[in-house]
Amino acid sequence: MTFENILVEHEKGIATVTINRPEKLNALNKVTILELHELLKDLDANENVQVVIITGSGEKAFVAGADISEFANFSAKEGAQLAAKGQELLFSFVENMKTPVIAAVNGFALGGGLELAMACHFRIASDNAKMGLPEVSLGVIPGYGGTQRLPQLIGKGRAMELIMTAGMLSADEAYRTGLVNHVVTQEELRPTYMTIANKILKNSPVAISKAIQAVNANYKDGVNGYETEINKFGECFATADFKEGTTAFLEKRKAEFTGK
Ligand code: COA
Numbered sequence: 001m002t003f004e005n006i007l008v009e010h011e012k013g014i015a016t017v018t019i020n021r022p023e024k025l026n027a028l029n030k031v032t033i034l035e036l037h038e039l040l041k042d043l044d045a046n047e048n049v050q051v052v053i054i055t056g057s058g059e060k061a062f063v064a065g066a067d068i069s070e071f072a073n074f075s076a077k078e079g080a081q082l083a084a085k086g087q088e089l090l091f092s093f094v095e096n097m098k099t100p101v102i103a104a105v106n107g108f109a110l111g112g113g114l115e116l117a118m119a120c121h122f123r124i125a126s127d128n129a130k131m132g133l134p135e136v137s138l139g140v141i142p143g144y145g146g147t148q149r150l151p152q153l154i155g156k157g158r159a160m161e162l163i164m165t166a167g168m169l170s171a172d173e174a175y176r177t178g179l180v181n182h183v184v185t186q187e188e189l190r191p192t193y194m195t196i197a198n199k200i201l202k203n204s205p206v207a208i209s210k211a212i213q214a215v216n217a218n219y220k221d222g223v224n225g226y227e228t229e230i231n232k233f234g235e236c237f238a239t240a241d242f243k244e245g246t247t248a249f250l251e252k253r254k255a256e257f258t259g260k
Pocket of ligand 1: 068
């Protein structure tokens with residue numbers, strides 16, 4: 001599969017997806033969102049892929065937002081459709097992937113860029129990164145889940161201030177507020193996410209995907225997270241990975257998980 005605006009690279013079980021429109025600071029246009037959907041769907045169905053990294057091309061930006069030039073003349077109806085389609089194809093899709101997805105925030109993550117990073121399961125940033133939801137400065141609000149996920153990650157008061165002021169958090173502020181888990185230099189970004197991804201690779205893929213579903217359940221309307229946890233916990237007992245994990249522990253050897 002070849003794409004216009006994204007690149008993919010495989011190393012062991014780790015797939016690195018790079019959004020590649022550096023001349024537009026990797027802004028998410030329609031084509032890029034469709035391509036990301038197609039690629040991520042394939043990666044999630046590929047049992048050889050156990051961790052996905054999403055990053056941006058170049059040294060300046062992760063993603064500087066939705067492509068403003070594409071929606072500047074939209075009607076109210078088209079605006080709502082843009083948000084709904086984007087959430088379905090990319091943002092909710094990423095959050096609900098069974099494969100762990102890590103955002104490597106290598107520069108500006110603004111608007112849809114920060115929303116994409118927040119849809120990922122967790123985030124690592126380089127020290128030049130700047131993050132914000134500046135939509136109100138354009139007369140619009142975040143439409144790809146930003147008003148929901150930012151308060152979940154940094155708390156309601158901080159999220160309200162950042163959104164109202166169209167401000168930008170430095171990488172250190174993002175670390176302090178829990179928006180990103182690690183801040184490293186640009187050179188260290190790849191080695192850091194590879195080290196973390198390699199730690200994930202040692203564990204049971206099937207258990208990890210059930211853990212993602214259980215954690216996400218807390219944020220879904222009408223779903224009881226504790227009940228989801230009980231069900232997913234029970235399901236693990238019927239997996240080959242559980243048999244292997246417990247047997248390997250008792251035999252004092254390393255587990256060889258198959259993800260089944
Ligand atoms: N949509 C479309 N194009 C974008 C874009 C976006 N969200 N963000 C940047 N670009 C384009 C610029 O238009 C410019 O294109 P051009 O060279 O054809 O004119 C190119 O990317 C480089 O951006 P530029 O603004 O010249 O870089 P800068 O270093 O001066 O500023 C930013 C960087 C990130 C501060 C600035 O690009 C910006 O504010 N972008 C919009 C951020 C935003 O509001 N995002 C939310 C969208 S809902």
